[in-house]
Amino acid sequence: MATSNITSLNLVGNKLYCNHHHPLVPPMATLQVLYSERYQKLRSDSLVPLEDHVTTFPTPVLLLQIPHQFLLHPPSHHAYLAAALSSLNLPPQFVPIIISLALNLATNANSLEFYSIVAGLEYLRIEQIDQTNDFDEILRAQFRGMVDAGMTPSDDIDYLVTNFMNLLDGFGWESAPLTEEGASTSAIDKLVKKGSFVASSSQEGQGFDVGFTCSVCLEEPQAGDKLIRMNCSHIYHLSCLLPWLQKRNTCPNCRCKLDEQ
Structure with a gap:
């Protein structure tokens, strides 16, 4: 709609x-x-x-x-x-x-x-999409936004989706049960309000080391990037984490449940 x-x-x-x-x-x-x-x-x-x-x-x-x-x-x-x-x-x-x-x-x-x-x-x-839309559509929307914003060196959406899904497999996410539900809207909104911040030119001052990469896209945060820190202290690009949380209720790294944080 x-x-x-x-x-x-x-x-x-x-x-x-x-x-x-x-x-x-x-x-x-x-x-x-x-x-x-x-x-x-x-x-x-x-x-x-x-x-x-x-x-x-x-x-x-x-x-x-x-x-x-x-x-x-x-x-x-x-x-x-x-x-x-x-x-x-x-x-x-x-x-x-x-x-x-x-x-x-x-x-x-x-x-x-x-x-x-x-x-x-x-x-x-x-444009509103129904919450039952599959993860692939949400993921493609995220990558289209990243391409438009110049946040990725590739503009091949199919390649980005395939590479991302391979990364999920590499982390063992294929073993997650198909019935697993995404985090609740209230939990995601609360996390966004609490954990969002914008990367500066000084990474050391924000709680992560030089050379840190988002474990989803494997890119180093650049000054001005929107980041988010979960309560378990793992940090991701906001645009990388949201699609995952809308499908899974866990931290991509440690599997800590969002609703339990």
Whole structure:
């Protein structure tokens, strides 16, 4: 199930002054409307995203030039903007905000003054997957997010999944009973709130040695990576550990049960 809607408006406006212009061609005010999309993939029983990334579209969905004579006549200015914005099907609460900023910037405008407004709209798209979806789908979602973020040297999802499953076999995880359930949502959320931290350039100051690698992906944490420390003190990349906990209720290294920590 997927849902989508525009959730936020970032509005920047500047009043500008033209020092050089042709007297027959007065400066024109401009309004740009840009879109960005935040995509989140969620399990239906958790608020922790399996994927979360933003794409900004560089081409404006609206690039409007407002003739200078409209700036000098507020009713015409208002009507001109409203007609142009109506074509975008924006949330009704956003249109008055944009128009109000434009009218304020045009107040007392003279023949040398104009404005530039950039309206950034964030479009949130949420895809929910049922908690019964198999581990392979959750794992693929995690690796797709890592590829998009440049966190892995390979962009071959099939290779990454196969390599990861081989690592599981190497740790003896194939012996885990098929009926084993993942950790509870409350336990995972509690662990994320308590154990999450961001890697810095000084690993020694965070409780692990130089050369430490996440035992899931076998990569050394880089500054800025999101990590998580379980109560048994084992540390993993957050994006590596979550898929496992959603399928198993144990630490990948020591098999300590999460709900018992």
